[in-house]
Amino acid sequence: xxxxxxxxxxxxxxxxxxxxxxxxxxxxxxxxxxxxxxxxxxxxxxxxxxxxxxxxxxxxxxxxxxxxxxxxxxxxxxxxxxxxxxxxxxxxxxxxxxxxxxxxxxxxxxxxxxxxxxxxxxxxxxxxxxxxxx
Numbered sequence: 001x002x003x004x005x006x007x008x009x010x011x012x013x014x015x016x017x018x019x020x021x022x023x024x025x026x027x028x029x030x031x032x033x034x035x036x037x038x039x040x041x042x043x044x045x046x047x048x049x050x051x052x053x054x055x056x057x058x059x060x061x062x063x064x065x066x067x068x069x070x071x072x073x074x075x076x077x078x079x080x081x082x083x084x085x086x087x088x089x090x091x092x093x094x095x096x097x098x099x100x101x102x103x104x105x106x107x108x109x110x111x112x113x114x115x116x117x118x119x120x121x122x123x124x125x126x127x128x129x130x131x132x133x134x
Contacts, residue, residue, distance in 0.1 A: 035077040035115030036065055042124040048131070050075075056108060062099045064110070073130060074103055075123075076112045 004012075032040075036052075043050050043066075054067035056074060064074035100110050109130065113123040 033077060033079045033115065035079065035113070035118040038115075039066065039075070039077055039113075039118045039123060042118070042121070043127075046124060046128065048127065056103055056106065060099075060102070062102070064103065064108075068127070068131065071131070072108045073127070074108045074110045075127065076100075076110065077118055077123075078112055078114050 040050075040052070049069040051067045051069055052065065054064045054074065056062060056064055056067070065077050066075040067073070068075070100112070103110050111123075111126065111130065113126075117123045
C-alpha cells in the first residue's frame with residue numbers, strides 16, 4: 001500500500017475552485033412573517049380595517065407593517081428579536097429608532113410587538129384598547 005501526498009490528492013480529485021457567486025438581493029419580494037400573517041387574521045376576526053406596508057413618510061422609503069385605517073396608529077411586528085438579526089444589532093437598531101421617532105413626530109402612535117406577543121393575543125388586545133381610547 002502506498003501513500004499519497006495531500007498535493008497529489010488535490011491535483012487528482014479536488015474540484016477546481018470557481019469564483020464565488022455574487023449574492024442575489026433578497027429584497028426583491030417581501031416575505032410575510034408568521035407574526036404578520038397571524039396579526040392579519042386577528043385584525044380581520046376583530047373587524048379592524050388596516051393597510052399593510054404603509055408608506056408613512058413623504059421623502060424616506062420607510063414603511064410600517066400596518067396602518068389601522070382611519071387612525072394614525074402604526075403597528076410594527078418585530079422579527080428576529082432573539083436571532084441577533086437586523087433589528088437587534090447596532091446599525092439596524094439605531095435606524096429603527098430614527099424611523100419610529102420620525103413617525104411619532106408626524107403624529108403617529110407606533111405600537112411594536114414581537115411575534116410571541118402577536119401569537120399569544122397580547123397584540124390584538126392592546127390594539128383594541130388603544131382604539132377604544134381614540
